[in-house]
Amino acid sequence: MIRVGLIGDYNREVKAHIAIPAALELAAGDLGHQVEFEWIATPSLEQDYERKLAEFHALWTVPASPYASMQGALNGIRFAREHQVPLLGTCGGFQHMIIEFARNELGLSEADHAEENPDASVLLVAPLTCSVSEKTHEFKLAPGSKVAQSYGKEEIAEQYGICNYGLNPEFAPLLEQAGMRVAGVDGNGETRIMELQGHPFFVGALFQPERSAFRQIVHPLIKSYLQAAIQSFI
Numbered sequence: 001m002i003r004v005g006l007i008g009d010y011n012r013e014v015k016a017h018i019a020i021p022a023a024l025e026l027a028a029g030d031l032g033h034q035v036e037f038e039w040i041a042t043p044s045l046e047q048d049y050e051r052k053l054a055e056f057h058a059l060w061t062v063p064a065s066p067y068a069s070m071q072g073a074l075n076g077i078r079f080a081r082e083h084q085v086p087l088l089g090t091c092g093g094f095q096h097m098i099i100e101f102a103r104n105e106l107g108l109s110e111a112d113h114a115e116e117n118p119d120a121s122v123l124l125v126a127p128l129t130c131s132v133s134e135k136t137h138e139f140k141l142a143p144g145s146k147v148a149q150s151y152g153k154e155e156i157a158e159q160y161g162i163c164n165y166g167l168n169p170e171f172a173p174l175l176e177q178a179g180m181r182v183a184g185v186d187g188n189g190e191t192r193i194m195e196l197q198g199h200p201f202f203v204g205a206l207f208q209p210e211r212s213a214f215r216q217i218v219h220p221l222i223k224s225y226l227q228a229a230i231q232s233f234i
Contacts, residue, residue: 004024058232169191
């Protein structure tokens with residue numbers, strides 16, 4: 001049984017929150033495994049988060065931010081990064097993955113999100129040049145990346161959710177130098193997928209692969225994510 005912790009504040013009106021459990025079950029079934037998931041409210045991870053998260057084989061930072069507790073979400077991401085727990089972050093989840101990395105790995109303690117703190121001195125996550133909300137775009141994947149291996153190709157099309165923020169391009173080189181690799185870009189060359197090198201699975205995407213579940217499709221990225229989780233307890 002694969003145990004997945006969904007880090008975020010559940011809201012049944014958020015499409016991604018409906019799609020994620022279905023996407024997990026589709027991918028797990030395709031792998032011949034069962035999956036169980038638990039929603040983990042972000043405030044619950046402000047304290048004693050390592051003990052609370054130790055029981056999970058994989059974690060997912062889900063869309064629909066700002067979270068009730070940014071610190072709780074960042075603590076969960078840090079746990080996955082430091083303890084080699086497979087982590088997938090989509091939409092707002094991805095945005096907070098790079099904030100956590102910048103703060104705790106690069107020492108950029110002021111790294112922040114423009115939606116939550118527009119006056120921050122280090123706006124790592126900034127408004128997109130144009131809205132991509134509820135749109136489908138094509139992306140080019142970095143050859144040899146874990147993401148490209150998951151898809152089995154280097155050009156894909158994926159759908160965004162409600163999304164107006166992404167990585168400030170000024171910081172992409174700094175993140176890459178530290179091992180947070182740009183794994184996918186859109187048609188304008190802007191970063192849309194990143195992965196941490198040397199980690200079993202630490203992937204963030206600005207789009208929402210979970211939406212494939214609405215079409216009963218097993219998503220390759222989610223399947224690879226669960227495969228990494230399975231490897232953690234074999």
